Amino acid sequence: MRSMMIGAAALLGLGLTAPALAAEGGVPHLEWSFSGAFGTYDRAALQRGFQVYKEVCSACHSMKYLSYRDLRDIGFSEAEVKAIAAQYEVATIDENGDPATRKAEPSDRFHSPFPNDEAARAANGGALPPDLSLMAKARHAGPDYIVALLSGYHEPPPGFVVAEGKSYNAVFAGNNIGMPKPISDDQVTYADGTKATLAQEAHDVATFLMWAAEPKLEERKRIGVKVMGFLGLLSIFTYLSYRRVRRKVQGH
Ligand code: HEC
Incomplete structure:
Protein backbone atom coordinates (compact mmCIF):
# COMPACT_ATOMS: atom_id res chain seq x y z
CA MET A 1 0.00 0.00 0.00
CA ARG A 2 2.70 2.43 1.01
CA SER A 3 4.74 1.83 -2.12
CA MET A 4 1.56 2.26 -4.14
CA MET A 5 0.85 5.61 -2.50
CA ILE A 6 4.40 6.72 -3.14
CA GLY A 7 4.02 5.56 -6.74
CA ALA A 8 0.82 7.55 -7.17
CA ALA A 9 2.38 10.60 -5.54
CA ALA A 10 5.41 10.32 -7.81
CA LEU A 11 3.12 10.05 -10.80
CA LEU A 12 1.28 13.18 -9.71
CA GLY A 13 4.56 14.90 -8.98
CA LEU A 14 5.73 14.34 -12.53
CA GLY A 15 5.38 17.60 -14.35
CA LEU A 16 4.37 19.53 -11.21
CA THR A 17 7.92 20.65 -10.82
CA ALA A 18 9.69 21.75 -13.96
CA PRO A 19 13.27 21.05 -12.93
CA ALA A 20 15.56 23.92 -13.81
CA LEU A 21 17.44 22.38 -16.68
CA ALA A 22 21.00 23.36 -17.32
CA ALA A 23 21.53 25.99 -19.99
CA GLU A 24 21.43 24.33 -23.38
CA GLY A 25 23.51 25.68 -26.24
CA GLY A 26 23.76 29.10 -24.57
CA VAL A 27 19.98 29.32 -24.05
CA PRO A 28 19.34 29.66 -20.29
CA HIS A 29 16.28 27.99 -18.86
CA LEU A 30 13.93 30.66 -17.45
CA GLU A 31 10.98 30.59 -15.07
CA TRP A 32 7.61 30.87 -16.81
CA SER A 33 4.16 31.22 -15.26
CA PHE A 34 2.95 28.59 -17.75
CA SER A 35 5.49 25.89 -16.80
CA GLY A 36 4.53 22.89 -14.69
CA ALA A 37 1.26 21.00 -14.37
CA PHE A 38 -0.61 23.96 -12.84
CA GLY A 39 0.90 26.55 -15.19
CA THR A 40 -1.24 29.46 -16.37
CA SER A 67 -7.54 37.03 -35.49
CA TYR A 68 -8.11 40.23 -33.51
CA ARG A 69 -10.96 38.57 -31.63
CA ASP A 70 -8.47 36.01 -30.22
CA LEU A 71 -7.19 38.89 -28.09
CA ARG A 72 -10.29 38.57 -25.89
CA ASP A 73 -8.59 35.46 -24.56
CA ILE A 74 -5.78 37.55 -23.09
CA GLY A 75 -8.11 39.95 -21.31
CA PHE A 76 -9.05 42.60 -23.86
CA SER A 77 -12.75 43.62 -23.89
CA GLU A 78 -14.98 43.45 -27.00
CA ALA A 79 -14.65 47.22 -27.37
CA GLU A 80 -10.87 47.16 -27.01
CA VAL A 81 -10.60 44.38 -29.62
CA LYS A 82 -12.80 46.39 -31.99
CA ALA A 83 -10.63 49.46 -31.47
CA ILE A 84 -7.42 47.50 -32.07
CA ALA A 85 -8.81 45.95 -35.28
CA ALA A 86 -9.99 49.35 -36.51
CA GLN A 87 -6.38 50.58 -36.58
CA TYR A 88 -5.79 48.35 -39.62
CA GLU A 89 -7.19 48.25 -43.13
CA VAL A 90 -8.00 45.24 -45.24
CA ALA A 91 -8.54 44.99 -48.97
CA THR A 92 -12.09 44.55 -50.15
CA ILE A 93 -14.29 45.20 -53.19
CA ASP A 94 -16.71 48.12 -53.10
CA GLU A 95 -20.30 48.16 -54.38
CA ASN A 96 -19.09 49.05 -57.89
CA GLY A 97 -16.82 46.02 -57.98
CA ASP A 98 -13.69 48.13 -57.62
CA PRO A 99 -10.84 47.31 -55.24
CA ALA A 100 -11.20 49.27 -52.01
CA THR A 101 -10.19 49.09 -48.37
CA ARG A 102 -12.24 48.84 -45.20
CA LYS A 103 -11.43 48.96 -41.51
CA ALA A 104 -10.49 45.57 -40.08
CA GLU A 105 -13.11 43.78 -37.95
CA PRO A 106 -12.47 41.57 -34.90
CA SER A 107 -12.98 38.50 -37.12
CA ASP A 108 -10.16 39.52 -39.49
CA ARG A 109 -6.73 37.92 -39.29
CA PHE A 110 -3.82 40.02 -37.98
CA HIS A 111 -2.54 42.47 -40.54
CA SER A 112 0.60 41.22 -42.36
CA PRO A 113 3.37 43.76 -42.92
CA PHE A 114 4.24 42.53 -46.43
CA LYS A 216 -5.30 26.00 -25.07
CA LEU A 217 -2.35 25.24 -22.77
CA GLU A 218 -4.26 26.08 -19.57
CA GLU A 219 -7.18 23.84 -20.52
CA ARG A 220 -4.80 21.01 -21.45
CA LYS A 221 -3.05 21.29 -18.09
CA ARG A 222 -6.32 21.42 -16.13
CA ILE A 223 -7.47 18.22 -17.82
CA GLY A 224 -4.04 16.66 -17.30
CA VAL A 225 -4.15 17.30 -13.55
CA LYS A 226 -7.66 15.82 -13.31
CA VAL A 227 -6.66 12.74 -15.27
CA MET A 228 -3.56 12.22 -13.09
CA GLY A 229 -5.68 12.59 -9.93
CA PHE A 230 -8.21 10.13 -11.30
CA LEU A 231 -5.48 7.62 -12.20
CA GLY A 232 -3.93 8.03 -8.76
CA LEU A 233 -7.25 7.32 -7.01
CA LEU A 234 -7.99 4.45 -9.36
CA SER A 235 -4.70 2.77 -8.55
CA ILE A 236 -5.35 3.13 -4.82
CA PHE A 237 -8.83 1.56 -5.09
CA THR A 238 -7.56 -1.17 -7.39
CA TYR A 239 -4.90 -2.02 -4.86
CA LEU A 240 -7.37 -2.04 -1.96
CA SER A 241 -9.77 -4.38 -3.76
CA TYR A 242 -6.85 -6.61 -4.76
CA ARG A 243 -5.95 -6.92 -1.07
CA ARG A 244 -9.54 -7.77 -0.14
CA VAL A 245 -9.74 -10.47 -2.79
CA ARG A 246 -6.37 -11.88 -1.76
CA ARG A 247 -7.42 -12.02 1.90
CA LYS A 248 -10.57 -13.92 0.90
CA VAL A 249 -8.66 -16.34 -1.31
CA GLN A 250 -6.09 -16.96 1.40
CA GLY A 251 -8.98 -17.44 3.90
CA HIS A 252 -7.68 -14.92 6.49
C1 HEC B 1 13.26 45.08 -39.11
C2 HEC B 1 12.54 43.85 -39.25
C3 HEC B 1 12.37 42.97 -38.02
C4 HEC B 1 11.83 43.31 -36.80
C5 HEC B 1 11.32 44.66 -36.34
C6 HEC B 1 11.82 42.09 -36.02
N1 HEC B 1 12.32 41.06 -36.77
FE1 HEC B 1 12.52 39.12 -36.15
N2 HEC B 1 13.38 38.64 -37.94
C7 HEC B 1 13.58 39.50 -38.98
C8 HEC B 1 14.26 38.80 -40.04
C9 HEC B 1 14.67 39.39 -41.39
C10 HEC B 1 14.46 37.46 -39.60
C11 HEC B 1 15.16 36.33 -40.34
C12 HEC B 1 16.60 36.32 -39.89
C13 HEC B 1 17.50 35.41 -40.68
O1 HEC B 1 17.01 34.41 -41.22
O2 HEC B 1 18.71 35.70 -40.73
C14 HEC B 1 13.88 37.40 -38.26
C15 HEC B 1 13.84 36.25 -37.49
C16 HEC B 1 13.20 36.16 -36.27
C17 HEC B 1 13.04 34.93 -35.52
C18 HEC B 1 13.48 33.55 -35.95
C19 HEC B 1 14.89 33.23 -35.56
C20 HEC B 1 15.26 31.82 -35.97
O3 HEC B 1 15.69 31.05 -35.11
O4 HEC B 1 15.06 31.47 -37.14
C21 HEC B 1 12.37 35.25 -34.37
C22 HEC B 1 11.96 34.30 -33.26
C23 HEC B 1 12.11 36.66 -34.41
N3 HEC B 1 12.64 37.19 -35.57
C24 HEC B 1 11.42 37.34 -33.44
C25 HEC B 1 11.19 38.70 -33.45
C26 HEC B 1 10.51 39.40 -32.39
C27 HEC B 1 9.92 38.74 -31.15
C28 HEC B 1 10.49 40.71 -32.73
C29 HEC B 1 9.93 41.86 -31.94
C30 HEC B 1 10.47 42.05 -30.64
C31 HEC B 1 11.16 40.82 -34.03
N4 HEC B 1 11.56 39.59 -34.43
C32 HEC B 1 11.33 42.01 -34.73
C33 HEC B 1 13.21 40.83 -39.04
C34 HEC B 1 12.67 41.55 -37.99
Whole structure:
Protein backbone atom coordinates (compact mmCIF):
# COMPACT_ATOMS: atom_id res chain seq x y z
CA MET A 1 0.00 0.00 0.00
CA ARG A 2 2.70 2.43 1.01
CA SER A 3 4.74 1.83 -2.12
CA MET A 4 1.56 2.26 -4.14
CA MET A 5 0.85 5.61 -2.50
CA ILE A 6 4.40 6.72 -3.14
CA GLY A 7 4.02 5.56 -6.74
CA ALA A 8 0.82 7.55 -7.17
CA ALA A 9 2.38 10.60 -5.54
CA ALA A 10 5.41 10.32 -7.81
CA LEU A 11 3.12 10.05 -10.80
CA LEU A 12 1.28 13.18 -9.71
CA GLY A 13 4.56 14.90 -8.98
CA LEU A 14 5.73 14.34 -12.53
CA GLY A 15 5.38 17.60 -14.35
CA LEU A 16 4.37 19.53 -11.21
CA THR A 17 7.92 20.65 -10.82
CA ALA A 18 9.69 21.75 -13.96
CA PRO A 19 13.27 21.05 -12.93
CA ALA A 20 15.56 23.92 -13.81
CA LEU A 21 17.44 22.38 -16.68
CA ALA A 22 21.00 23.36 -17.32
CA ALA A 23 21.53 25.99 -19.99
CA GLU A 24 21.43 24.33 -23.38
CA GLY A 25 23.51 25.68 -26.24
CA GLY A 26 23.76 29.10 -24.57
CA VAL A 27 19.98 29.32 -24.05
CA PRO A 28 19.34 29.66 -20.29
CA HIS A 29 16.28 27.99 -18.86
CA LEU A 30 13.93 30.66 -17.45
CA GLU A 31 10.98 30.59 -15.07
CA TRP A 32 7.61 30.87 -16.81
CA SER A 33 4.16 31.22 -15.26
CA PHE A 34 2.95 28.59 -17.75
CA SER A 35 5.49 25.89 -16.80
CA GLY A 36 4.53 22.89 -14.69
CA ALA A 37 1.26 21.00 -14.37
CA PHE A 38 -0.61 23.96 -12.84
CA GLY A 39 0.90 26.55 -15.19
CA THR A 40 -1.24 29.46 -16.37
CA TYR A 41 -0.58 32.47 -18.55
CA ASP A 42 0.10 35.75 -16.81
CA ARG A 43 -2.57 37.99 -18.43
CA ALA A 44 -0.66 41.22 -17.72
CA ALA A 45 2.49 39.77 -19.35
CA LEU A 46 0.41 38.63 -22.35
CA GLN A 47 -1.01 42.11 -22.87
CA ARG A 48 2.42 43.71 -22.53
CA GLY A 49 3.80 41.10 -24.94
CA PHE A 50 1.10 41.94 -27.44
CA GLN A 51 2.07 45.61 -27.11
CA VAL A 52 5.71 44.73 -27.93
CA TYR A 53 4.61 42.62 -30.92
CA LYS A 54 2.27 45.34 -32.18
CA GLU A 55 4.68 48.25 -31.76
CA VAL A 56 7.92 46.51 -32.78
CA CYS A 57 7.84 43.01 -34.27
CA SER A 58 4.75 43.51 -36.46
CA ALA A 59 6.76 45.91 -38.65
CA CYS A 60 8.42 42.81 -40.13
CA HIS A 61 6.70 39.68 -38.82
CA SER A 62 3.19 38.50 -39.61
CA MET A 63 1.10 36.37 -37.21
CA LYS A 64 -1.36 35.16 -39.77
CA TYR A 65 -3.04 32.48 -37.68
CA LEU A 66 -4.34 35.02 -35.17
CA SER A 67 -7.54 37.03 -35.49
CA TYR A 68 -8.11 40.23 -33.51
CA ARG A 69 -10.96 38.57 -31.63
CA ASP A 70 -8.47 36.01 -30.22
CA LEU A 71 -7.19 38.89 -28.09
CA ARG A 72 -10.29 38.57 -25.89
CA ASP A 73 -8.59 35.46 -24.56
CA ILE A 74 -5.78 37.55 -23.09
CA GLY A 75 -8.11 39.95 -21.31
CA PHE A 76 -9.05 42.60 -23.86
CA SER A 77 -12.75 43.62 -23.89
CA GLU A 78 -14.98 43.45 -27.00
CA ALA A 79 -14.65 47.22 -27.37
CA GLU A 80 -10.87 47.16 -27.01
CA VAL A 81 -10.60 44.38 -29.62
CA LYS A 82 -12.80 46.39 -31.99
CA ALA A 83 -10.63 49.46 -31.47
CA ILE A 84 -7.42 47.50 -32.07
CA ALA A 85 -8.81 45.95 -35.28
CA ALA A 86 -9.99 49.35 -36.51
CA GLN A 87 -6.38 50.58 -36.58
CA TYR A 88 -5.79 48.35 -39.62
CA GLU A 89 -7.19 48.25 -43.13
CA VAL A 90 -8.00 45.24 -45.24
CA ALA A 91 -8.54 44.99 -48.97
CA THR A 92 -12.09 44.55 -50.15
CA ILE A 93 -14.29 45.20 -53.19
CA ASP A 94 -16.71 48.12 -53.10
CA GLU A 95 -20.30 48.16 -54.38
CA ASN A 96 -19.09 49.05 -57.89
CA GLY A 97 -16.82 46.02 -57.98
CA ASP A 98 -13.69 48.13 -57.62
CA PRO A 99 -10.84 47.31 -55.24
CA ALA A 100 -11.20 49.27 -52.01
CA THR A 101 -10.19 49.09 -48.37
CA ARG A 102 -12.24 48.84 -45.20
CA LYS A 103 -11.43 48.96 -41.51
CA ALA A 104 -10.49 45.57 -40.08
CA GLU A 105 -13.11 43.78 -37.95
CA PRO A 106 -12.47 41.57 -34.90
CA SER A 107 -12.98 38.50 -37.12
CA ASP A 108 -10.16 39.52 -39.49
CA ARG A 109 -6.73 37.92 -39.29
CA PHE A 110 -3.82 40.02 -37.98
CA HIS A 111 -2.54 42.47 -40.54
CA SER A 112 0.60 41.22 -42.36
CA PRO A 113 3.37 43.76 -42.92
CA PHE A 114 4.24 42.53 -46.43
CA PRO A 115 2.01 41.34 -49.29
CA ASN A 116 4.21 38.25 -49.89
CA ASP A 117 7.56 36.59 -49.08
CA GLU A 118 9.36 38.27 -51.98
CA ALA A 119 8.44 41.73 -50.71
CA ALA A 120 9.40 40.68 -47.15
CA ARG A 121 12.83 39.49 -48.30
CA ALA A 122 13.38 42.56 -50.44
CA ALA A 123 12.79 44.78 -47.40
CA ASN A 124 15.09 42.70 -45.17
CA GLY A 125 18.28 42.34 -47.15
CA GLY A 126 17.23 38.96 -48.54
CA ALA A 127 16.31 37.39 -45.16
CA LEU A 128 12.72 36.31 -44.63
CA PRO A 129 11.14 37.36 -41.32
CA PRO A 130 9.18 34.19 -40.46
CA ASP A 131 5.54 34.23 -39.39
CA LEU A 132 5.52 34.26 -35.58
CA SER A 133 2.16 32.52 -34.95
CA LEU A 134 3.76 29.16 -34.15
CA MET A 135 7.35 30.25 -33.53
CA ALA A 136 7.31 29.47 -29.79
CA LYS A 137 6.61 25.83 -30.68
CA ALA A 138 8.77 25.70 -33.80
CA ARG A 139 12.05 26.20 -31.94
CA HIS A 140 13.44 23.93 -29.25
CA ALA A 141 12.72 25.48 -25.79
CA GLY A 142 10.82 28.16 -27.74
CA PRO A 143 10.20 30.89 -25.14
CA ASP A 144 13.69 30.49 -23.63
CA TYR A 145 15.18 30.65 -27.14
CA ILE A 146 13.17 33.76 -28.08
CA VAL A 147 14.40 35.60 -24.97
CA ALA A 148 18.00 34.49 -25.63
CA LEU A 149 17.71 35.53 -29.30
CA LEU A 150 16.33 38.99 -28.49
CA SER A 151 19.03 39.51 -25.84
CA GLY A 152 21.78 37.88 -27.90
CA TYR A 153 23.08 40.91 -29.81
CA HIS A 154 26.63 41.42 -28.58
CA GLU A 155 29.99 42.46 -29.91
CA PRO A 156 31.21 39.53 -32.04
CA PRO A 157 34.13 37.55 -30.62
CA PRO A 158 37.54 38.58 -32.04
CA GLY A 159 38.07 37.20 -35.52
CA PHE A 160 34.34 36.58 -36.21
CA VAL A 161 33.29 38.08 -39.52
CA VAL A 162 29.82 39.62 -39.50
CA ALA A 163 28.39 39.25 -43.00
CA GLU A 164 27.32 42.30 -44.99
CA GLY A 165 23.96 43.58 -43.77
CA LYS A 166 23.81 41.05 -40.90
CA SER A 167 24.23 41.37 -37.16
CA TYR A 168 26.09 39.14 -34.73
CA ASN A 169 23.76 37.11 -32.52
CA ALA A 170 25.08 34.74 -29.87
CA VAL A 171 22.32 32.10 -30.14
CA PHE A 172 21.18 32.31 -33.78
CA ALA A 173 22.44 29.34 -35.84
CA GLY A 174 25.62 30.49 -37.57
CA ASN A 175 25.57 33.75 -35.53
CA ASN A 176 24.95 35.96 -38.58
CA ILE A 177 21.34 37.12 -38.36
CA GLY A 178 19.35 39.13 -40.88
CA MET A 179 17.22 40.70 -38.12
CA PRO A 180 18.68 43.93 -36.77
CA LYS A 181 18.56 44.16 -32.92
CA PRO A 182 14.81 44.73 -32.51
CA ILE A 183 14.47 45.76 -28.85
CA SER A 184 16.45 47.74 -26.29
CA ASP A 185 15.58 49.22 -22.91
CA ASP A 186 12.53 51.53 -23.19
CA GLN A 187 11.70 50.36 -26.71
CA VAL A 188 8.04 50.63 -25.71
CA THR A 189 6.20 52.58 -23.01
CA TYR A 190 4.07 49.98 -21.30
CA ALA A 191 0.39 50.83 -20.95
CA ASP A 192 0.40 49.31 -17.43
CA GLY A 193 3.40 51.33 -16.27
CA THR A 194 5.81 48.37 -16.00
CA LYS A 195 9.42 49.40 -16.52
CA ALA A 196 10.34 48.41 -20.07
CA THR A 197 13.80 46.90 -19.75
CA LEU A 198 15.05 44.76 -22.63
CA ALA A 199 14.71 41.67 -20.41
CA GLN A 200 11.11 42.55 -19.50
CA GLU A 201 10.13 43.21 -23.13
CA ALA A 202 11.76 39.96 -24.27
CA HIS A 203 10.05 37.96 -21.52
CA ASP A 204 6.65 39.53 -22.25
CA VAL A 205 6.79 39.07 -26.02
CA ALA A 206 7.96 35.45 -25.57
CA THR A 207 4.96 34.86 -23.25
CA PHE A 208 2.66 36.34 -25.89
CA LEU A 209 4.20 34.16 -28.62
CA MET A 210 3.81 31.07 -26.43
CA TRP A 211 0.12 31.85 -25.94
CA ALA A 212 -0.29 32.41 -29.69
CA ALA A 213 1.29 29.01 -30.41
CA GLU A 214 -0.61 27.20 -27.67
CA PRO A 215 -3.74 29.12 -26.63
CA LYS A 216 -5.30 26.00 -25.07
CA LEU A 217 -2.35 25.24 -22.77
CA GLU A 218 -4.26 26.08 -19.57
CA GLU A 219 -7.18 23.84 -20.52
CA ARG A 220 -4.80 21.01 -21.45
CA LYS A 221 -3.05 21.29 -18.09
CA ARG A 222 -6.32 21.42 -16.13
CA ILE A 223 -7.47 18.22 -17.82
CA GLY A 224 -4.04 16.66 -17.30
CA VAL A 225 -4.15 17.30 -13.55
CA LYS A 226 -7.66 15.82 -13.31
CA VAL A 227 -6.66 12.74 -15.27
CA MET A 228 -3.56 12.22 -13.09
CA GLY A 229 -5.68 12.59 -9.93
CA PHE A 230 -8.21 10.13 -11.30
CA LEU A 231 -5.48 7.62 -12.20
CA GLY A 232 -3.93 8.03 -8.76
CA LEU A 233 -7.25 7.32 -7.01
CA LEU A 234 -7.99 4.45 -9.36
CA SER A 235 -4.70 2.77 -8.55
CA ILE A 236 -5.35 3.13 -4.82
CA PHE A 237 -8.83 1.56 -5.09
CA THR A 238 -7.56 -1.17 -7.39
CA TYR A 239 -4.90 -2.02 -4.86
CA LEU A 240 -7.37 -2.04 -1.96
CA SER A 241 -9.77 -4.38 -3.76
CA TYR A 242 -6.85 -6.61 -4.76
CA ARG A 243 -5.95 -6.92 -1.07
CA ARG A 244 -9.54 -7.77 -0.14
CA VAL A 245 -9.74 -10.47 -2.79
CA ARG A 246 -6.37 -11.88 -1.76
CA ARG A 247 -7.42 -12.02 1.90
CA LYS A 248 -10.57 -13.92 0.90
CA VAL A 249 -8.66 -16.34 -1.31
CA GLN A 250 -6.09 -16.96 1.40
CA GLY A 251 -8.98 -17.44 3.90
CA HIS A 252 -7.68 -14.92 6.49
C1 HEC B 1 13.26 45.08 -39.11
C2 HEC B 1 12.54 43.85 -39.25
C3 HEC B 1 12.37 42.97 -38.02
C4 HEC B 1 11.83 43.31 -36.80
C5 HEC B 1 11.32 44.66 -36.34
C6 HEC B 1 11.82 42.09 -36.02
N1 HEC B 1 12.32 41.06 -36.77
FE1 HEC B 1 12.52 39.12 -36.15
N2 HEC B 1 13.38 38.64 -37.94
C7 HEC B 1 13.58 39.50 -38.98
C8 HEC B 1 14.26 38.80 -40.04
C9 HEC B 1 14.67 39.39 -41.39
C10 HEC B 1 14.46 37.46 -39.60
C11 HEC B 1 15.16 36.33 -40.34
C12 HEC B 1 16.60 36.32 -39.89
C13 HEC B 1 17.50 35.41 -40.68
O1 HEC B 1 17.01 34.41 -41.22
O2 HEC B 1 18.71 35.70 -40.73
C14 HEC B 1 13.88 37.40 -38.26
C15 HEC B 1 13.84 36.25 -37.49
C16 HEC B 1 13.20 36.16 -36.27
C17 HEC B 1 13.04 34.93 -35.52
C18 HEC B 1 13.48 33.55 -35.95
C19 HEC B 1 14.89 33.23 -35.56
C20 HEC B 1 15.26 31.82 -35.97
O3 HEC B 1 15.69 31.05 -35.11
O4 HEC B 1 15.06 31.47 -37.14
C21 HEC B 1 12.37 35.25 -34.37
C22 HEC B 1 11.96 34.30 -33.26
C23 HEC B 1 12.11 36.66 -34.41
N3 HEC B 1 12.64 37.19 -35.57
C24 HEC B 1 11.42 37.34 -33.44
C25 HEC B 1 11.19 38.70 -33.45
C26 HEC B 1 10.51 39.40 -32.39
C27 HEC B 1 9.92 38.74 -31.15
C28 HEC B 1 10.49 40.71 -32.73
C29 HEC B 1 9.93 41.86 -31.94
C30 HEC B 1 10.47 42.05 -30.64
C31 HEC B 1 11.16 40.82 -34.03
N4 HEC B 1 11.56 39.59 -34.43
C32 HEC B 1 11.33 42.01 -34.73
C33 HEC B 1 13.21 40.83 -39.04
C34 HEC B 1 12.67 41.55 -37.99
